[in-house]
Amino acid sequence: MFNSSKFIEEKVKELKDRIKGNTIIGVSGGVDSTTAAILVNKAIGERLKSVLVDTGYMRKNEIENNSRMLKKLGLTLLVVDAKERFYKKMEGVADPEKKRKIIGELFIRVFEEIARKEDARYFVQGTIAPDWIESGGGLRDKIKSHHNVGGLPDKIGFEIIEPLKDLYKDKVRKLSHELGLPSEIYSRQPFPGPGLAVRVIGETTHHNIQIVREACFIVEEEIDRAVENKKIQQPWQYFAALLPVKSVGVHGDKRSYANIITVRVVDSIDAMSGSYTKLPHHLLEKISVRITNTLKDNVNRVLFDITNKPPGTIEYE
Numbered sequence: 001m002f003n004s005s006k007f008i009e010e011k012v013k014e015l016k017d018r019i020k021g022n023t024i025i026g027v028s029g030g031v032d033s034t035t036a037a038i039l040v041n042k043a044i045g046e047r048l049k050s051v052l053v054d055t056g057y058m059r060k061n062e063i064e065n066n067s068r069m070l071k072k073l074g075l076t077l078l079v080v081d082a083k084e085r086f087y088k089k090m091e092g093v094a095d096p097e098k099k100r101k102i103i104g105e106l107f108i109r110v111f112e113e114i115a116r117k118e119d120a121r122y123f124v125q126g127t128i129a130p131d132w133i134e135s136g137g138g139l140r141d142k143i144k145s146h147h148n149v150g151g152l153p154d155k156i157g158f159e160i161i162e163p164l165k166d167l168y169k170d171k172v173r174k175l176s177h178e179l180g181l182p183s184e185i186y187s188r189q190p191f192p193g194p195g196l197a198v199r200v201i202g203e204t205t206h207h208n209i210q211i212v213r214e215a216c217f218i219v220e221e222e223i224d225r226a227v228e229n230k231k232i233q234q235p236w237q238y239f240a241a242l243l244p245v246k247s248v249g250v251h252g253d254k255r256s257y258a259n260i261i262t263v264r265v266v267d268s269i270d271a272m273s274g275s276y277t278k279l280p281h282h283l284l285e286k287i288s289v290r291i292t293n294t295l296k297d298n299v300n301r302v303l304f305d306i307t308n309k310p311p312g313t314i315e316y317e
């Protein structure tokens with residue numbers, strides 16, 4: 001049995017002994033990085049600065065909501081707007097692993113710049129076990145380079161600390177509960193570091209990121225509402241992705257030729273395997289109608305993904 005209070009006690013001591021200077025942490029507001037930030041904050045207090053990078057691939061209103069929440073938790077927060085840098089580097093890139101490598105590398109370059117300014121020698125990441133296992137650590141084949149592991153460049157200008165490296169999500173959630181984080185954080189669905197960039201299949205543009213951002217918002221809002229009304233249990237993850245194909249449709253009495261959105265909803269315990277959630281059809285229909293109405297100039301068809309993991313992964317890239 002995982003003893004979260006013992007884990008906290010031991011980790012805080014270990015971090016106190018190891019960290020000898022200024023430190024920065026990359027936070028997104030998700031459960032992993034926020035839990036890591038609170039843990040390190042407990043160990044070194046003022047010497048920790050939390051950095052939230054706006055990659056341009058975050059969900060609707062996420063930067064504003066997460067910064068408010070992180071500050072409320074008592075963290076010293078720096079928000080860095082790197083949207084244009086990410087968009088520029090990703091221009092013309094369609095290969096999933098290349099996209100992940102570019103994002104991982106740029107994240108680190110941004111953190112290096114901040115570390116220099118803050119005179120920080122240590123960089124903390126909220127990496128958890130599936131991140132490095134799926135990135136080809138251990139005995140497993142590389143499935144995909146998680147932004148915080150396989151996407152890292154060889155030369156890095158600071159020492160990396162990963163206090164949650166050996167834990168799976170269920171343990172991290174227990175830990176965050178024990179640390180007194182609000183349910184808004186520990187019950188939150190996972191969101192990948194490369195964000196919406198891996199939810200636009202193939203090449204990303206400012207335009208198609210906006211489309212998938214709106215579609216993800218609709219999926220989340222409809223499913224959250226169904227959970228709140230006790231119509232369904234909260235799935236592990238629920239989102240939309242934009243496929244790089246167009247199909248013919250009809251809108252009013254006019255022909256349309258527009259993109260396809262796929263809706264992915266998955267139940268899982270640790271993200272290593274999962275099954276697609278058997279959502280009620282009326283909820284699926286609500287999601288589909290709302291997406292095609294809201295995004296009518298760009299999307300004319302919505303698919304529901306009925307693939308388990310394996311063989312599909314949770315994200316598409």
Ligand code: XMP
Nearest residue numbers: 145146147190191192193194271313314315
């Ligand atoms: P897959 O798609 O491999 O994802 O089945 C397993 C879990 O990991 C999340 N994921 C990531 N998380 N950085 C992260 O922090 C990443 O690069 C990344 N890629 C995938 C995914 O959303 C799922 O919960």
